[in-house]
Amino acid sequence: MAIGGVGAGGGAGGVEGQQGRSVLVTGGAGFIGTHTVLRLLEKGYAVTAVDNFHNSVPEALDRVRHIVGPALSARLQFIFGDLTIKDDLEKVFAAKRYDAVIHFAGLKAVAESVAHPEMYNRNNIVGTVNLYDVMKKHGCNKLVFSAPAPATSRPCSATRTPRAVLSCRRVVVSGHSVELG
Ligand SMILES: NC(=O)c1ccc[n+]([C@@H]2O[C@H](COP(=O)([O-])OP(=O)(O)OC[C@H]3O[C@@H](n4cnc5c(N)ncnc54)[C@H](O)[C@@H]3O)[C@@H](O)[C@H]2O)c1
DSSP states (O other): OEEEEOOSOSOOTTOOSOTTOEEEEETTTSHHHHHHHHHHHHTTOEEEEEEOOSSOOHHHHHHHHHHHHHHHHTTEEEEEOOTTSHHHHHHHHHHOOOSEEEEOOOOOOHHHHHHOHHHHHIIIIIHHHHHHHHHHHTTOOBEEEOOOHHHHOSSOOTTHHHHHHOOSSEEEETTEEEEOO
């Protein structure tokens, strides 16, 4: 695992508020992740993105930095890490306290998930359980989970699936907001 970029802090001229709040975005270099990181920075959050570049490239976050400019870029930290490796997540959470986590680090190609179900189960389920465990350990209990369809396509209700895996207070699964425990 490597840590790059500048840590949270720096100027926040023109941001919309939320200074001081910190959000971790898993899969932050991916398609939805980069758009989310960009919007969070514009909203004034300090953002940490973690990604293993399985389906993305470092240049994606460089583009985000280019769009938001140097002041807001100073509030973006990138950490190279794999959610299936718990030590990587421990290091992410040891680095700072997060007010919330937005979880996009999943594999989602349907055909590939049929060809390699074990790889998909391991990545999407183990990664999510590891994330939950480390969040719980560090007292972070706000999670937005963009669930990968290949991992949740069995017929089950949106209210039951996350309850089986997660027990934080609120989770949003593919547009369904679910209150937990
Ligand atoms: N794109 C959509 O329309 C859509 C709709 C609903 C849900 N989703 C879900 O949202 C999530 C993100 O979607 P996307 O379109 O941005 O996908 P994406 O492939 O562009 O982004 C996912 C990112 O997660 C990273 N990643 C994957 N496994 C990882 C791991 N173990 N550790 C660290 N990083 C890892 C990848 O490298 C990639 O950068 C997926 O789970 C997807 O199923 C996507």
